[in-house]
Amino acid sequence: MEDRPELTFVRKLRPFSLLSVVNRPCEVESFFKILVTLYPDWFFKRGAVPAFIEEMANDVAKGFVEIDRRMARRLGMLYYDVVTKEEWWKKGDERLAKLVTELICAFNLLKRVAYLSYIWWLYGFNRLAYHTVVRHAAFRESGWFYRIYTHVMAAMVGHAFFTIAQAFNLIPFETLATITLSWVAVFIALTAAEDLPKYPRIRKALMRKLKRTSR
Amino acid sequence: MSKLDKEKRTRVDCRILLLAYLFKEYLGRDLPNHVAANYETTPDYKTYEDERDQLIWMQLIKPDGEKRKDTKVVTVGLTDKGLEHVKNMLAGGLMKTTLESKAWRTGLS
Numbered sequence: 655m656e657d658r659p660e661l662t663f664v665r666k667l668r669p670f671s672l673l674s675v676v677n678r679p680c681e682v683e684s685f686f687k688i689l690v691t692l693y694p695d696w697f698f699k700r701g702a703v704p705a706f707i708e709e710m711a712n713d714v715a716k717g718f719v720e721i722d723r724r725m726a727r728r729l730g731m732l733y734y735d736v737v738t739k740e741e742w743w744k745k746g747d748e749r750l751a752k753l754v755t756e757l758i759c760a761f762n763l764l765k766r767v768a769y770l771s772y773i774w775w776l777y778g779f780n781r782l783a784y785h786t787v788v789r790h791a792a793f794r795e796s797g798w799f800y801r802i803y804t805h806v807m808a809a810m811v812g813h814a815f816f817t818i819a820q821a822f823n824l825i826p827f828e829t830l831a832t833i834t835l836s837w838v839a840v841f842i843a844l845t846a847a848e849d850l851p852k853y854p855r856i857r858k859a860l861m862r863k864l865k866r867t868s869r
Numbered sequence: 870m871s872k873l874d875k876e877k878r879t880r881v882d883c884r885i886l887l888l889a890y891l892f893k894e895y896l897g898r899d900l901p902n903h904v905a906a907n908y909e910t911t912p913d914y915k916t917y918e919d920e921r922d923q924l925i926w927m928q929l930i931k932p933d934g935e936k937r938k939d940t941k942v943v944t945v946g947l948t949d950k951g952l953e954h955v956k957n958m959l960a961g962g963l964m965k966t967t968l969e970s971k972a973w974r975t976g977l978s
Contacts, residue, residue, distance in 0.1 A: 659956045659959035659960040662959065662960055687891065690887045691891065695880040696880065696883070697883040698883060749895070749897060753895055
């Protein structure tokens with residue numbers, strides 16, 4: 655860890671550390687790279703918070719397109735001289751290509767952290783709001799974990815709807831069960847159709863079919 | 870020097886040192902001059918050049934003088950002292966306004 659101060663730095667960052675699911679060194683390193691590429695000017699403290707947190711929050715307040723623009727400008731910087739418009743990079747530069755690929759991959763993570771910074775910037779002053787609103791926002795930005803959470807929430811809302819409908823005798827139980835089962839069946843069928851091409855045999859069969867129809 | 874000017878200079882210091890670190894660590898090369906001095910085309914880019922020269926004088930970065938035949942771009946690279954400074958900064962949190970202090974500027978700290 656001593657040799658990699660950037661990992662220590664990023665892990666200590668408050669909005670980033672709230673995203674507990676992002677912890678792998680490669681992700682942390684990619685995040686550092688994109689942070690330095692997009693906000694290199696703001697690595698100092700302005701008041702209580704780091705200046706780049708404020709900058710990210712400002713960008714999110716203006717709209718995510720602002721961060722997109724920043725990204726476009728910085729990628730251009732890696733390839734061209736902004737003053738003379740001269741192309742300075744070496745052709746076939748694999749390291750640069752690798753860096754740019756990593757930056758693009760980490761861009762989504764940066765947007766999530768920027769959004770969290772925005773919420774933290776707005777509510778972080780209040781301890782109660784920090785432990786409720788900001789932590790919930792962090793949970794929302796935690797990716798797949800939040801997807802499970804939304805599914806559980808949807809199931810609970812559905813359950814509540816069924817209970818109320820049953821309590822007031824609004825719909826017969828059989829109708830509700832039929833609607834639910836058909837909905838689930840359609841969902842499973844569509845998901846399976848999307849996922850089947852992952853299997854090589856099925857993919858080949860589909861490709862053959864595609865070729866036959868395109869002739 | 871006004872507070873705004875001080876902040877501007879700190880920003881330029883941060884930018885040059887961190888981008889030089891990124892280029893050195895992950896691309897294995899020095900920072901092109903246009904990134905160091907004329908990062909964005911703004912009317913006060915002369916100030917950026919002054920600040921870059923100041924960092925060179927403080928031996929945090931060094932002009933490489935390497936000219937590529939195709940582009941004629943001069944680069945600036947991070948010195949060992951500069952590398953150590955950036956690493957300390959990252960390990961300790963954020964860039965303090967050390968570069969503003971007189972002691973640092975005269976190379977005493």
